[in-house]
Amino acid sequence: xxxxxxxxxxxxxxxxxxxxxxxxxxxxxxxxxxxxxxxxxxxxxxxxxxxxxxxxxxxxxxxxxxxxxxxxxxxxxxxxxxxxxx
Numbered sequence: 001x002x003x004x005x006x007x008x009x010x011x012x013x014x015x016x017x018x019x020x021x022x023x024x025x026x027x028x029x030x031x032x033x034x035x036x037x038x039x040x041x042x043x044x045x046x047x048x049x050x051x052x053x054x055x056x057x058x059x060x061x062x063x064x065x066x067x068x069x070x071x072x073x074x075x076x077x078x079x080x081x082x083x084x085x086x
Contacts, residue, residue, distance in 0.1 A: 010035065 009030040017026045061067040069076055 006030065 010027070013029050014022050015025055
């Protein structure tokens with residue numbers, strides 16, 4: 001999904017300006033937009049509050065990765081396969 005969004009951003013930028021302008025400075029626009037999003041993302045995440053139900057839950061695993069591997073090995077293997085096969 002991220003690759004499609006990045007490609008779409010470059011396509012829109014390239015189609016809205018001349019080739020000379022895109023080659024000289026226009027290709028930087030998507031990168032600058034990405035820098036802005038890198039700053040906005042953590043800001044939004046730090047401002048969001050957890051839901052009441054999440055705050056009430058107290059069950060936390062000491063080793064969440066190990067617990068996931070033990071409880072859901074099939075999903076872990078399938079997820080790894082999907083990520084590496086793309």
